[in-house]
Every structure is written in C-alpha cells, then in structure tokens.
Amino acid sequence: MPPAAESESSVREAESSPSETARGLLELTRPGNVAAAGVLTFTGAFVADGLLAPAAIVAAVAATIFATAAGNAVNDYFDREIDRINRPSRPIPRGAVSERGALWFSVALFAGAVVSAAVLPVTAIAIAVVNLVALLAYTELFKGLPGVGNVVVAYLTGSTFLFGAAAVDGAFETTVLVLFALSAMATFAREVAKDVEDVAGDREEGLRTLPIVVGERRSLTLGVAVLAVAVASSVVPFLVGGFGAAYLALVLPADSVMLWGAARAFSDPSAGQSRLKQGMLLATAAFIAGRITASGGVPA
Numbered sequence: 001m002p003p004a005a006e007s008e009s010s011v012r013e014a015e016s017s018p019s020e021t022a023r024g025l026l027e028l029t030r031p032g033n034v035a036a037a038g039v040l041t042f043t044g045a046f047v048a049d050g051l052l053a054p055a056a057i058v059a060a061v062a063a064t065i066f067a068t069a070a071g072n073a074v075n076d077y078f079d080r081e082i083d084r085i086n087r088p089s090r091p092i093p094r095g096a097v098s099e100r101g102a103l104w105f106s107v108a109l110f111a112g113a114v115v116s117a118a119v120l121p122v123t124a125i126a127i128a129v130v131n132l133v134a135l136l137a138y139t140e141l142f143k144g145l146p147g148v149g150n151v152v153v154a155y156l157t158g159s160t161f162l163f164g165a166a167a168v169d170g171a172f173e174t175t176v177l178v179l180f181a182l183s184a185m186a187t188f189a190r191e192v193a194k195d196v197e198d199v200a201g202d203r204e205e206g207l208r209t210l211p212i213v214v215g216e217r218r219s220l221t222l223g224v225a226v227l228a229v230a231v232a233s234s235v236v237p238f239l240v241g242g243f244g245a246a247y248l249a250l251v252l253p254a255d256s257v258m259l260w261g262a263a264r265a266f267s268d269p270s271a272g273q274s275r276l277k278q279g280m281l282l283a284t285a286a287f288i289a290g291r292i293t294a295s296g297g298v299p300a
C-alpha cells in the first residue's frame, strides 16, 4: 500500500475505539458461520459415535470453531482491497480493525485450532492440517481460479462432518459421507451465487472467478445443477441412513428454500445467496433432528 494510503488507513485505525475494535474482531470471525461449522462437526461425531467420546467431541468442535474463525479473519485480511469495493462495511475497510491487528488475530485463532486438534486421532489431525493449509492458501492460490475456490470452500464446509467422525475414531460410514456430499454441493452452489454477486470487485482485482470466465448465467446454471443433485440425494439419510421422519419434515422445506434461493440468484444474486444460506441452516437442523430420531437410537 503506498505511504499516503497507509497513513490514511492508520488514521482510520486510530479513530476506532477499543469497543469498536473488539466488535470488529468478533465480526471478522463471522460468528454465525463459526457456530454453524461447530454444529456440523458435532453432527459428524454424533452420527458416527453418538456421545461416547465427549472429550474428543469438545476438542473437535473447538478446533473447528478456531479454524473457521481463523479462515474468515485471514480471508478478510487478504481480501482487504477487494472488500473496499465489494464489502466496504467489513471491519478492515471501514477502519474498525487495522490490517496488522486482523492478521495477528487470525494467527492466534489458527494457533487455537492447532492446539485443539493436536489431541485428536491421527486421521482428524490430518484433516485439520489439510484444512488449515487450504484456509491459508484460499485467497492467494484458489479464489482467483475459475471454480477452484468454490470447490475448496465446498470441501472445507463438508469436511466438518468427516472431521467430527474422525475425532471420535468413527468410521466414515455412509451417512457421514452423504452429509459431507450434501453440504459440499449446496455450499458450491452458494459460492457460485456469491461470486456472481462479487463480479465487480473481483473483476477489478483481476480475479478469474467462474462468472467472470464463463458468464454469470452459465455459472448459476452449473450451481443449480449441482444443487439439484444434492436435493435429490437429500432423501438418502432417510432411506438408508436410518434418519427419522423428523429429518424428512425439516429437510424437504430446506430443499425448497435452497432451490428457491438458487432460482432467485439469477435475478438477484445477493438475495439468492442469502436465501440459500437460510435453507442450508435449516438443513443443518434436519441433520441433528434426523440423528436424534434415528431408528438405531443414539449410542450414549
């Protein structure tokens, strides 16, 4: 950043009070996503092994919370210039958190993830290492490659189920793999819609995202196709995974909301991606309800 802009940025930093900085740091983590990711990891452990290994579940959820918060914070650090266009109200562009503060905050969060994951079985540690590297490399290596960044975020989101199951030394049984696939496919669809929403800033920064390379409509059509596969597959946990009727009662509305969001994204990408997220969160509740009411009961 040229000296003049650096001094301007530091002036803005000087204006943010301690409470604004604290609020900004919390906002950097995207606490809603962090909580949701923790729920996904818990669900993976719960599906694989019930509540038989509470210490491992706590460590895995903690590692996921730290890692997701770290990934969001470091993403905003790397995206600080793009976000001056795309998301000027984010904590760094608005001056609530300094660039240096955001970077060191994310380093501390990554350290928390490493310490939490270190006590887990080797398969879980391996997943955590892959994920932490992917989170660090996302913006610099993957985000600007057409579709690759979307696939990485989709994998990271779905991997929470695998991580939870691995933490309790559970096998990657069919249901865990299905939940991985469902959440990864739905996340891919939403990431495409988000890229369509961000075309202006991404193009200015020279990013070659899917909408910029193949066009917005074609990208959204791909996203809808992937989501349709996920929606069609969402009955599998009920049909073969033993998930109870409560799962169906929640996942079918969730499917509808996600399809609605994907369709809406063609005319209003921002509204569409938000609607997609609502459906995904409802689907998360379906996973929990489905496991609680599973035919095999909950091992405890």
Ligand SMILES: CC(C)=CCC/C(C)=C/CC/C(C)=C/CC/C(C)=C/COC[C@H](O)COP(=O)(O)O
Residues within 6 Å of the ligand: 030, 032, 033, 034, 036, 037, 040, 068, 153, 157, 182, 183, 184, 186, 187, 191, 194, 230, 231, 234, 251, 254, 255, 277, 279, 280, 281, 283, 284
């Ligand atoms: C068909 C079917 C049943 C799909 C399942 C969908 C499902 C359960 C998806 C999981 C979604 C979820 C609750 C993810 C946890 C939060 C998270 C880590 C999301 C990844 O976010 C990346 C995104 O780019 C962040 O952007 P924003 O949300 O705008 O801050």
Ligand SMILES: CC(C)=CCC/C(C)=C/CC/C(C)=C/CC/C(C)=C/COP(=O)(O)OP(=O)(O)O
Residues within 6 Å of the ligand: 033, 037, 041, 063, 064, 067, 068, 071, 072, 075, 079, 087, 127, 128, 131, 132, 135, 138, 143, 153, 156, 157, 159, 160, 163, 194, 198
């Ligand atoms: C299980 C373990 C150890 C880790 C999983 C960590 C998880 C769940 C990651 C989920 C995905 C995530 C939080 C990615 C961080 C990077 C991120 C926010 C990507 C999307 O960002 P952009 O493409 O820049 O879009 P916006 O910043 O505009 O949202």
Ligand SMILES: [Mg+2]
Residues within 6 Å of the ligand: 075, 076, 079
């Ligand atoms: Mg970003």
